[in-house]
Amino acid sequence: LGRIEQRLEQALDGHGLSIAQFDILASLGFEEGITQQELAERLLVTKGNICGMIDRMEAGGWVERKPDPEDRRANRLFLTRQGKMLLAQAAPGQHALIKQMMSALAPGEIQSLYQFLDRLDEAAGS
Amino acid sequence: LGRIEQRLEQALDGHGLSIAQFDILASLGFEEGITQQELAERLLVTKGNICGMIDRMEAGGWVERKPDPEDRRANRLFLTRQGKMLLAQAAPGQHALIKQMMSALAPGEIQSLYQFLDRLDEAAGS
DNA sequence: AAAGATTGACAATTCAATCTTG
DNA sequence: CAAGATTGAATTGTCAATCTTT
Numbered sequence: 001l002g003r004i005e006q007r008l009e010q011a012l013d014g015h016g017l018s019i020a021q022f023d024i025l026a027s028l029g030f031e032e033g034i035t036q037q038e039l040a041e042r043l044l045v046t047k048g049n050i051c052g053m054i055d056r057m058e059a060g061g062w063v064e065r066k067p068d069p070e071d072r073r074a075n076r077l078f079l080t081r082q083g084k085m086l087l088a089q090a091a092p093g094q095h096a097l098i099k100q101m102m103s104a105l106a107p108g109e110i111q112s113l114y115q116f117l118d119r120l121d122e123a124a125g126s
Numbered sequence: 127l128g129r130i131e132q133r134l135e136q137a138l139d140g141h142g143l144s145i146a147q148f149d150i151l152a153s154l155g156f157e158e159g160i161t162q163q164e165l166a167e168r169l170l171v172t173k174g175n176i177c178g179m180i181d182r183m184e185a186g187g188w189v190e191r192k193p194d195p196e197d198r199r200a201n202r203l204f205l206t207r208q209g210k211m212l213l214a215q216a217a218p219g220q221h222a223l224i225k226q227m228m229s230a231l232a233p234g235e236i237q238s239l240y241q242f243l244d245r246l247d248e249a250a251g252s
Numbered sequence: 253a254a255a256g257a258t259t260g261a262c263a264a265t266t267c268a269a270t271c272t273t274g
Numbered sequence: 275c276a277a278g279a280t281t282g283a284a285t286t287g288t289c290a291a292t293c294t295t296t
Contacts, residue, residue, distance in 0.1 A: 001243060002170065003250040020286060037256060044128065049287055051258060056285085073256040073295045104249035109242055116231055116239045117127060123230035124129040146264065163278060175265055177280055182263085199273045199278040 004101060011097055015090045021062075022094065024053060025079065025087040028063060033076045035068070062086060130227060137223055141216045147188075148220065150179055151205065151213040154189060159202045161194070188212060 005019070012022050027042050028034070034042075040050045054077065057063045062083035068074035079087065102110060131145070138148050153168050154160070160168075166176045180203065183189045188209035194200035205213065228236060 001247065003247050007250045101246055101249045104245045105242055112238065113242045116235055119230045120227055121129050123227045124133045172266065
């Protein structure tokens with residue numbers, strides 16, 4: 001399974017992005033203005049991890065923390081114009097790659113694959 | 127797929143082992159006396175990673191570096207008695223878990239699953 | 253006290269550079 | 275020079291502790 005990740009990684013490398021960074025850009029592209037805590041839940045990582053990731057990506061000029069006007073504890077996260085441009089450039093390649101790799105399986109096979117993985121995951125949760 | 131790894135991780139946690147450490151113990155249990163470079167190839171990680179892992183595991187008293195008598199550049203890796211005991215304690219639980227999770231699929235389904243994953247991996251390698 | 257964020261210490265990983273030996 | 279190992283910096287991740295705000 002490593003080659004799949006490697007391929008996605010390699011495609012992002014041309015844009016100067018890691019997979020983790022792309023995931024954050026894509027998440028914020030889908031719903032802007034969420035808090036760091038919410039982003040951590042979406043991506044199934046810890047608050048501490050998100051905090052560090054956002055630190056670097058804010059320094060890189062791709063995302064912005066804006067104070068929540070109604071809760072002074074919280075930051076709301078937004079893409080900068082640069083971040084939106086970068087996402088627009090990188091996302092099509094990722095989607096194309098996934099589509100291309102998925103085309104190695106027939107639609108019914110994809111469904112079976114997901115079902116098998118779900119059942120394995122289910123068996124693990126006990 | 128995260129729950130599967132989590133479950134294996136959790137079972138190892140009781141023995142004070144991480145998955146990466148267990149992989150090294152299991153590798154050396156299977157073929158002792160290999161070099162760090164060889165171990166890196168088996169586990170598909172870098173020499174630098176193995177070097178650090180062995181540093182910590184040697185400090186923990188689980189593995190030993192012994193100088194290769196015929197090539198003064200190389201270290202040969204061995205399990206200590208403690209390492210062998212730890213592996214003997216931890217391995218059955220891992221095997222049982224994998225067997226249990228795999229039992230969620232019929233034999234033919236397992237074969238199909240591997241075939242699908244192989245084909246995805248194949249499609250990625252281009 | 254609980255929630256949101258930050259920080260610090262550590263593990264595991266990569267890569268590039270270096271040192272020693274062959 | 276190439277091979278084996280080590281080291282240093284960087285990223286991504288965890289967890290626990292802390293600080294501010296609710």
